[in-house]
Amino acid sequence: MNTGHWIRHFTRNTPLNDSLRLPPAPVTLPDEIRLPLAASLAVFQLGESGGGTRLRRYAREVAPLVNFRGYQRAVDLFIAEEQSHSRLLERVVLHLGGSLIEKQWTNSVFRRLRGLVNLEFAIQVLLTAELVAEIYYGALYLRVSDPVVRVMARKILQDETRHLEFQREFLSERLATFSPAGRWLWRLQFEAVHAVTAAVVAWDHRHCLKALGVGLPEFFERTRKAWAVFQRRLDSRIRVLRECGGVAQVLSPTNP
Numbered sequence: 237m238n239t240g241h242w243i244r245h246f247t248r249n250t251p252l253n254d255s256l257r258l259p260p261a262p263v264t265l266p267d268e269i270r271l272p273l274a275a276s277l278a279v280f281q282l283g284e285s286g287g288g289t290r291l292r293r294y295a296r297e298v299a300p301l302v303n304f305r306g307y308q309r310a311v312d313l314f315i316a317e318e319q320s321h322s323r324l325l326e327r328v329v330l331h332l333g334g335s336l337i338e339k340q341w342t343n344s345v346f347r348r349l350r351g352l353v354n355l356e357f358a359i360q361v362l363l364t365a366e367l368v369a370e371i372y373y374g375a376l377y378l379r380v381s382d383p384v385v386r387v388m389a390r391k392i393l394q395d396e397t398r399h400l401e402f403q404r405e406f407l408s409e410r411l412a413t414f415s416p417a418g419r420w421l422w423r424l425q426f427e428a429v430h431a432v433t434a435a436v437v438a439w440d441h442r443h444c445l446k447a448l449g450v451g452l453p454e455f456f457e458r459t460r461k462a463w464a465v466f467q468r469r470l471d472s473r474i475r476v477l478r479e480c481g482g483v484a485q486v487l488s489p490t491n492p
């Protein structure tokens with residue numbers, strides 16, 4: 237894994253979120269949109285605010301592998317970037333006249349799920365949320381007229397697209413070491429977990445999606461397509477890794 241590339245990327249990109257200038261425009265959105273949108277963004281704000289304790293702990297487990305040298309540092313920077321999203325979202329929630337929240341049931345469920353099995357599963361739960369978030373921020377960018385919301389949605393969308401690449405690079409190198417049956421099973425549960433995540437998020441944010449004119453079946457279908465694209469790219473990267481012998485490297489620990 238090219239961790240150096242990711243360390244450089246996060247180091248350069250994350251500060252841009254705190255210094256991002258939001259247009260000094262007053263909110264002109266009608267309350268039917270403003271209120272559910274602010275409530276929905278407050279949930280995302282809370283979700284991005286986590287300290288990544290479990291993720292950091294898991295990342296230590298792969299640190300001895302040659303291919304993941306620097307991964308711990310990259311994960312630290314990745315978590316810092318998610319926290320910068322939280323700060324950016326906080327500015328937007330306040331701009332919309334909304335209130336920040338400290339606890340919310342879907343957030344608690346996702347945090348608990350991430351701690352269940354291992355690093356691959358923790359990354360995968362995070363990834364399913366990021367795949368759904370990609371569709372959510374895309375809808376915001378296209379359908380909300382407020383310039384502050386659009387600037388934020390565009391920036392977070394750009395960042396999340398890179399996060400998907402970051403997770404894909406990690407997972408492809410891990411999954412390349414699995415047997416074909418193991419990969420098949422992994423894919424099956426990934427698709428199932430993603431579908432459940434998409435349904436939960438769609439339900440949880442239904443008032444906001446409705447206010448934006450996005451039907452739940454449409455939202456669900458878009459998230460399914462995003463999953464299929466991600467999985468196709470993941471498969472082709474795994475194929476390349478296995479063909480060019482990257483697996484041997486993945487299996488070589490620096491400290492046997």
Ligand SMILES: [Fe+2]
Nearest residue numbers: 284318321396
């Ligand atoms: Fe994020």
Ligand SMILES: [Fe+2]
Nearest residue numbers: 318366396399
């Ligand atoms: Fe992310």
